[in-house]
Amino acid sequence: MPMYKKAMFILLIIVAAAVGGTYYGLHDEEKSAVLESAGTNEGNLPAREITVYVTGAVNKPGLVKVPEGARAADAVNACGGLLPTADSEKVNMAQALKDGQQLKVPEKSVMANKNDVSKSDRSNVDKSKAGGSGDLININTADEKALDTLPGVGPAMAKRIIEYRETEGAFQSIEDIKKIRGIGEAKFAKLKDKICI
Known part of the structure; x- marks a missing residue:
């Protein structure tokens, strides 16, 4: 037991x-x-919204609200899409947007029908395509090789410029290039007459 x-x-x-x-x-x-x-x-809860200012060749330019983490294409669509004259290749539509950012969609350079363009007009169009006065380099669209030709910009600096464009978006003015590490007032003074946006 x-x-x-x-x-x-x-x-x-x-x-x-x-x-x-x-x-x-x-x-x-x-x-x-x-x-x-x-x-x-x-x-x-609804996703946090950000406000973006869209200008240029879109149907309804102005302020738009998009969800946080939206891309440039979302903001353009919120404005009714691109106009037929928009140059969509100059805008990175996959670019992530930030609150308060301005997104500018440029128009294609005006090109008339070749039959209607006189020789003098055609030479003016060719100059504008080449960059106009002194072949300025567009810091928003130039590739690494073109950026490397700028005074004081080597391959490493050219890569930093392209990385900045991809992460932060297009430069809004030529002075914005000073945001790149290694470009100060002295280097900007050498660059400012050779670049454009």
């Missing part, structure tokens, strides 16, 4: 531990469910 009582006592301890563990596990699971449902409510 003492062996039987001992076994019963051990069995009761095991059952009590199992019941206690189950109760504790269920109690913790209820706490988890409360935390998960609180997180789910946050997920139901």
Whole structure:
């Protein structure tokens, strides 16, 4: 009999531990469910919106609100899309937008029907395509090789300029090039007559 009582006592301890563990596990699971449902409510909140100013060759230029993390294409679509005269190749439509950013969609250079263009007009068009006075380099569209030809800009600096365009968006003025690490006032003074946006 003492062996039987001992076994019963051990069995009761095991059952009590199992019941206690189950109760504790269920109690913790209820706490988890409360935390998960609180997180789910946050997920139901509307995504934070940012405001972007879209100008240029779009149907309805102006301020638009887009969800945080939106791309340039989303802002252009919010403005009714591109005009037929828009030069979409000059805008990185995959560029991530930031609150307060200005996105400018340029127009294609005006090219009349070749039959209607006189020789003098044609030479003016050719000059504007080449960059006009002194073949300025567009810091928003130039490739690494073209940027490398600028005074004081080597291959590493050219890469930094392109990386800046890809992460921060197009330069809004030629002075913005000073935001590139390594370009200060002295280097900008050498560059300013050779670059454009």
